[in-house]
Amino acid sequence: MSKNLSALPSIKSKVAEMVTPTAEERAAVDRIAREVCTRAEAAAERHGIRVRAEIEGSVAKDTWIASDRDLDVFIIFPEGTPIQMVKGKGLEIAKEAAGKGWKLGYAEHPYVEGNIKGFRVDIVPSIEMRKGDRPTTSVDRTPLHTDFVKSKADSTLRSEIRILKQFMKGIGVYGAELRVGGFSGYLCELLVLGYGSFEGVLKAVSRWKEGEVVEVAGGAAQKSNMKGTLLYVPDPVDLRRNAAAAVTANAYASFIAASRAFLGSPDEKFFFPPRPKISSADLVKMLNEKESLIMGISFKCPAVPSDILWGELNKSLSRMAKAIEGEGFQVLDSAAWSDEAEIAYFLFELDRATLPNWRSHTGPMVYLAAESDNFLSKYLKNEDVVSGPYIRGSRWCVDLRRRFTSIEEIIRKDLPRMGISKHVADSLSRGFDLILGESLGTAASSNKELLAYLYDFVRKKPAWLQ
Amino acid sequence: MSKNLSALPSIKSKVAEMVTPTAEERAAVDRIAREVCTRAEAAAERHGIRVRAEIEGSVAKDTWIASDRDLDVFIIFPEGTPIQMVKGKGLEIAKEAAGKGWKLGYAEHPYVEGNIKGFRVDIVPSIEMRKGDRPTTSVDRTPLHTDFVKSKADSTLRSEIRILKQFMKGIGVYGAELRVGGFSGYLCELLVLGYGSFEGVLKAVSRWKEGEVVEVAGGAAQKSNMKGTLLYVPDPVDLRRNAAAAVTANAYASFIAASRAFLGSPDEKFFFPPRPKISSADLVKMLNEKESLIMGISFKCPAVPSDILWGELNKSLSRMAKAIEGEGFQVLDSAAWSDEAEIAYFLFELDRATLPNWRSHTGPMVYLAAESDNFLSKYLKNEDVVSGPYIRGSRWCVDLRRRFTSIEEIIRKDLPRMGISKHVADSLSRGFDLILGESLGTAASSNKELLAYLYDFVRKKPAWLQ
Structure with a gap:
């Protein structure tokens, strides 16, 4: 396997150089973060509440990569604070700390997304917890994650973490959010802490099978949590939690395959995949040549937080695919895409456009x-x-x-009955465009990201395999 | 269920009248049969061999129905005669007994098919066996079957047997030959002996499930024979044998469904189904309206005995269907047809004519x-x-x-590699016609039987359900 591993050190140092923030970048981020903390604590004081405002996440741990423009500030209420207080007053304080132009974020728990000098700053109210306690909300563990990684990762390990994160980014599996279904920053950190280095992680991963249990950095596995999981990484901060619960089958398999390929032939392209410049005309030609039917349903993106959006898109997509197969078509591929602001797309590749009657x-x-x-x-x-x-x-x-013989008819008449999730259904009921075959290339002409996504949807080969 | 069973007696007597041979017919058959026996015994004497020539089957049992033009004469060698003698000298004697125009028949064992005054006379060499013995060849049991039924069936039961046979004929499940895969004459006789009457049989059959064991007329079931059979009717003459082994799933289910329907609403149409007069133009119209693709492959019928022909046609058909599905088409229906002399057809109904590339x-x-x-x-x-x-x-x-995207290409290029049986493959290699869709209606215009068969293939509804 490892023929060309001699190239590894120079690749790693090149990558490290690109992803390690400069002193100026650090200073800028630090300034913004401290500003937000100060504003939060001042706001809390005005409300007559005692809280701790703290920088968390990869910035606090110094494991962030230069291209990331995300920053987490936590407003930490004392142990035992009622959850209603956190949701009410906590959110008020967060809004005041964010300054102008904030919007509400929502995972399981409300928070504020601020936009400060080009950085997205998540300001998250939470409740103090101690290692081993049960958290009141899932975000309560975050400060413990920060402390844990800070206490374990020296500058060498932090560099290895950055390299691993960039590798995951390059192969498209970085991030636990539903849009990606991949590996969170914290999970990357745990893997490096457990296996000691970037290549240590890749060597282990390239031998992973289904149902892998990875006990790293003091995380002892609890049998009851292992059933049916693809990957189980006990969170050292709360052993009941699987830090890898968000990892989808596709992300898991892609990481394994890419690790194996990289060790066989290390290359920078895994970290920074070449993106071919694809024009609308190229895409029209590709769509034209493929004799399957590629269909897009485009509609206004519902104004909901990212994870809710992707939860609904993914669920709706799989229900639509099931309904279309129930009619007698073969769904060869399907995907959802959105810019998370203006538009969303459902994409289907079908074996044909019409059925016998x-x-x-x-x-x-x-x-x-x-x-x-x-x-x-x-x-x-x-x-x-x-x-x-x-x-x-x-x-x-x-x-x-049959009631309907063309996929166009089926979509136009039956879409509302396909079990679409609420916000997506609301948006679709206000109208959608049905775009078939090469017309998709034209429809996407003004949107570079969509063009690139459609290119990948048709070509299918991961960038690191090119 | 039985609302209109009051109509049953008059229907039965009408049917009995139509299927019971007249005195003249009996006399004619008797004359022919005795003639053949006499000729066989004379021929044996010329060869210096002592055999018994005997009328067997439904004529001997007086259970034949008037439309049947089949007659069995057995040349029975004494117990212990070597099989080679039977196959050699036996066949010689049979040929001499047949007179002009005979041809060789072959099931498991060679025999002679004579054509005498419009009757097909099977002249079959066999070896004497006694009840309970193991037969040397499968035909050796036939004289015991004849004796058994003659000893059990009085004239009332013989009439019931004739009615049941005509019912089976009407619904298309009469005959154990591979072409039909249905119920042999002997099996019909056993069922009537077991259940006492035509309606007794139908009442029992309408309650049959999968894996039915029917012990009639002293046929005690042997457990080792029961595994995986749809219907097990131990042969009272040889308990090791399942007299229903030839019954296919379709024939079995059809008999059950038709029995139930008949008892619910007795009607002559079950015995003499109306055959709509279908023209080539009608068929063209039907084929045109059905948006699936109906495809025929017509070729010269191989000159082999009926059971060999149908064995090869059925096996080749299922292998072709598998190969076509392997290419990506859906085989919605398939069938083989032949006049057993000039032409044979494979018929397929597919979901489409071409596939994506x-x-x-x-x-x-x-x-x-x-x-x-x-x-x-x-x-x-x-x-x-x-x-x-x-x-x-x-x-x-x-x-x-894909190598090929049209079914036409696939058939033209790949047919020889689809695992076609020997004689059929030989014939196909000398050429075939591939006929698609409505052209089938035109191609069949001069053949009434083929037209009727294609009509059934498209319409699919059994005649008794019309």
């Missing part, structure tokens, strides 16, 4: 007398019957006329 | 390192790859260009 319908076993009688009385004089009823093997069957 | 190919789990490496080295730089390789779920996949 009937489908075969299988009824009861001939042996079941009552069921057979029902079947026959239902279909013997039914206008939708094209052929039959007839017996095939041991069962009654009948060929029935 | 590529198909998805699923590779190994990403976890399997060696298999993944093989997969990648095979497809990374392969000209047949349209998209990918990519990861879906936990597996490597790749979209590959």
Whole structure:
């Protein structure tokens, strides 16, 4: 496997150089963060509340990578504070700390997203917890994660963490948010702490199987949590929690495959994948050449926080795929895309655009007398019957006329009945565009990100395999 | 269920009248049969061999129905005669007994098919056996079957047997030959002996489930024979044998469904189903309206005995269906048809005529390192790859260009590689016609039987359900 590992040190140092923030960048981030903390504590004082405002996450741990423009500030209420107080007063304080132009974020728990000098600053109210306690809300663990990593990671390990994060970013599996379904920053940190180095992680990962249990940095596995998980990494700060719960099958497999490929032939492209410049005309040509039907449904992106948006998009997508397959099409591929602001797309690749005007319908076993009688009385004089009823093997069957024969008709008439999630359904009910085949290339012409996404959807090969 | 059973007696007497041979018919058959026996015994004497020539089957048992033009004459060698003698001298004697125009028949065992005054006379050499013995060849049991039924069936039961046979004929399940896969004459006789009357049989059958064991007329079931059979009727003459072994799932289910329907509403149409007069133009119209693709492959019928022909046709058909599905089509229905002399047809109903120019190919789990490496080295730089390789779920996949995209191409190029049986393959290699959609209606215009068969193939509804 490791023929060219001699190239590894120079690749790592190049990557490290690119992802380690400069002294100026650090100073800028630090200034912003301290400003927000000060404002938060001042606001709390005005409300007559005693809280601690603290920088958390990768900035506090000094494991952030230069391209990240995210910053976490926590407003920490004392142990035992009622959750309603945190949700009410905590949010007030967060808004005041954010300054102008904030918006509300919401995962399981409300917080404020501020935009300060090009940085996205998440200001999150939480409740103090101690190692081993049960958290009141899931964010309460974050300060403990910060402390844990700060206490374990020296500057060498921090550099290894940055390199791993950039690797995950390059192969598209960095981030626990639903949009990615990949590996959180904290999980990257745990893996490096456990395996000691970037290549230590990759060597272990390249041998991962399904249902891997990784006990790193004092995280002892609890058997009851292991069932049915793809990857189980006990959180050293709260052993009941699987730090890898968000990792999807695709992200897991991609990380394994990419680790193996990288160790076989280390290359910078894993960290910084080349993005081909793709024009609308190129995409039209590609779509034209592929004889399957690629279909897009574009609509206004619902104004909901990112994780809610992607939860709804993913659920709606899989229900639509099921409904379309139920009609008799083969769904060869499907995906959701959104800029999280203006537009969202459902994408489907189907084996065809239209179906024959009937489908075969299988009824009861001939042996079941009552069921057979029902079947026959239902279909013997039914206008939708094209052929039959007839017996095939041991069962009654009948060929029935279809309501719709084109995918276009099905989408236009049946979309509301496909089990679409609430906010997406609301948006779709206000209108959508149905775009078939090469027209997708034209429709995406003004949106570079969408063009790139569609290119990947058609080409399918991961960038690190090119 | 039995609302209108009051109509039953008059229907039965009408049917009995139509199927019971007249005195003249009996006399004619008797004359022919005795003539053949006399000729056989004379021929044996010329060869210096002592045999017994005997009328067997439904004529001997007086259970034949008027429309049947079949007659069995057995040349019975004494117990212990070597099988080679039977196959050699026996066949010689049979040929001499047949007179002009005979041809060789062959099931498991050679015999002679004579054509005498419009009757098909099977002249079959066999070896005497006694009840309970193991037969040397399967035909050796026939004289015991004749004796058994003659000893049990009085004229009332013989009439019931005739009515049941005509019922089975009407619904298309009469005959154990491979073409039908249904109920032999002897099995009909056993059922009537067991259940006492035509309606006794139907009442029992309408309650049959899968794996029915029917011990009639002293046939005690042997457990070792029961496994996995749909219907097990121990032969009272040889308990090791299942007299219902030839019954296919379709024939079994059809008999049950028709029995139930008949008892619910007795009608002559079950015995003499109306055959709509269908023209080539009607069929063209029907084929045109059905948006699936109906395809016929017509070729010269191989000159082999009926059971060999149908064995090969059925086996070839199911292999072709498998191959066609393997290419990506849905086989909605398939059938073989032949006049057993001039032509044979394979018929397929497919969901479409062409496929997209590529198909998805699923590779190994990403976890399997060696298999993944093989997969990648095979497809990374392969000209047949349209998209990918990519990861879906936990597996490597790749979209590959198809060799052929139309069913026409596939049949023309790949038919020889579909596992066609010998004689059929020989015939196909000498040429075939591929006939698609409505052209089938035109191609069948001069053949009434084929027209009727195609009509059924498209319409699918059994005649007794119309």
